[in-house]
Amino acid sequence: MTQTNSRGRSPKRHGLSAKTLRDLERASGRLATASVAAMEERLPWFNRMPADQRAGVLLITQTGAAGFVGWLRDSKEALNLTTEAFRGAPQELSRWISLRQTVGLVRLAIEVFEEQLPEFAANETERAALIEGILRYGREIAFAAANSYAAAAEARGAWDARLEALVVDGVVRGDAEESVLSRAAALGWDPAAKATVLVGNPPSDDPPTVVFEVRSRAARVGRPVLLGVQGSRLVVVVAGPTEGTAKDREMLASLSVAFGEGPVVAGPTAASLAEAHQSAVEALSGLRAVVGWPAAPRPVRSVELLPERALSGDAEAERLLIDEIARPLEEAGPALLLTVETYLESGGVLETCARTLFVHPNTVRYRLRKAADLTGRHAAEPRDALVLRIALTVGRLARSRGLW
Structure with a gap:
């Protein structure tokens, strides 16, 4: 009233x-x-x-x-x-x-x-x-x-975060390409950009803190990223090339600072986001296997973890070891393969390998360099020697099962 x-x-x-x-x-x-x-x-x-x-x-x-x-x-x-x-x-x-x-x-x-x-x-x-x-x-x-x-x-920020999480989840699971690409386009992602998946531990249990850390690092290196926290792991998709140049390696190292303690694994660079699923698969496989290499760099490429991945049962790692190392050595001829095997069995002692093969040490050196040109691995390097040994072992096992 x-x-x-x-x-x-x-x-x-x-x-x-x-x-x-x-x-x-x-x-x-x-x-x-x-x-x-x-x-x-x-x-x-x-x-x-x-x-x-x-x-x-x-x-x-x-x-x-x-x-x-x-x-x-x-x-x-x-x-x-x-x-x-x-x-x-x-x-x-x-x-x-x-x-x-x-x-x-x-x-x-x-x-x-x-x-x-x-x-x-x-x-x-x-x-x-x-x-x-x-x-x-x-x-x-x-x-x-x-x-x-x-x-x-x-x-809008909350909606974008949910949409971004769906895109990252789609990349990890390998969902239909069109749905992933349309959602990524809504977030401003360039569909033609190359993509690399990084995985590791999140720096915090607080999602906004995780987003801030990753976004700030990505802004410093000038790269668009998509990110999502899946349980106890942080998955980041980086746009652009990440292999080859020292600048690319520095960029990955800078982004790895945004992750929490523990290893960070980078998968291979895919031609586009539509093909990034394989990068995610290899990165996650590497994250599971990296515990087998305590001295692994941070970040470490998934291809550098092929021995550990093969030992943990990764069929793709076994295939890569065969295709990239075992098969090229065998196809190069028995002398080259025998030299590598003998050198590894001799504990990396050049003179012992030469005496066993009844050749001059310079011949052994030449053959090892040629094997390195074929495989990208030099038997004189401790880590490369392990990769060669595991690759040759995997090749023999595959042949015995009739898989090669």
Whole structure:
């Protein structure tokens, strides 16, 4: 029930009479139209908006004008009224214009109101009250718009994070390429960019902290990334080449800092995101097997873990060892294969190998260099010697099972 004073009349709100409030309420549509007209005249970008979008701004401005009258009637509910009046604005405006442009619209509308409100004032007191009221109302509208844009940005960020997690999960599981690519495109990923999968431990149990660490490192090296935390492992997909040059290796080393303690494994670089599943498979296989090589670098490429992966039962690692090492050595001729085997059995002693084969040590050196050219592994290097030994063993086992 409306309160009355001792003379039976409604008390004034903000020093305004009931007649002034009624006149303002009737004129709210005219004020809103004048505001939009000023926007069309003074803001070049506003005229470039489609007609339906300009109509939407007019509707929102009319709502704001009506909200001003309600705000004047009951200032105690000012925040609720302004928030309610502009509740639909960010959902629509944020799709068309930026926050800065929205604030510009609010400022221009307030200027128009300031110019036209004095005609509704019955005296100087009401004039001052109207000017003060529109300034305070405009400030609250600007704050409400900023808060709503921030909430919309948080909602979009949460949606992007869920979409990104779906893309990473799709890469790991090998889901249909089209679904993964369409989601990645929505996140701004270049479909033609090469992709490499890195896996390791997350740096924190707090998802925002993980995202911040990875994003900040990726920004420093200038590479787009997709990331997802899957249980106790962090999966990062890196765009662009990651093999060959020293700069690429430094880039991977920099990104590995964003991971938690423990090994970080990088799969092979795929030609595109559509083919990144194999990179993920090999990286995860390497992460399971890297415990077998305590001195592994960080990060370590999955191809460097072929012996450990083969010993852990990875059929793809066995195939690569055969195709890249065992088969080339065998096809090069019995002398080359025998030299490598004898050198490994002699414990890497060149003279012992030469005496066993009844050849000159320089001949052994020549054959070992030729084997290194074929396989990329030199038997004189301790790690390469292990890879060669495991590869030859895997080859013999495959042949005995009729698989080669």
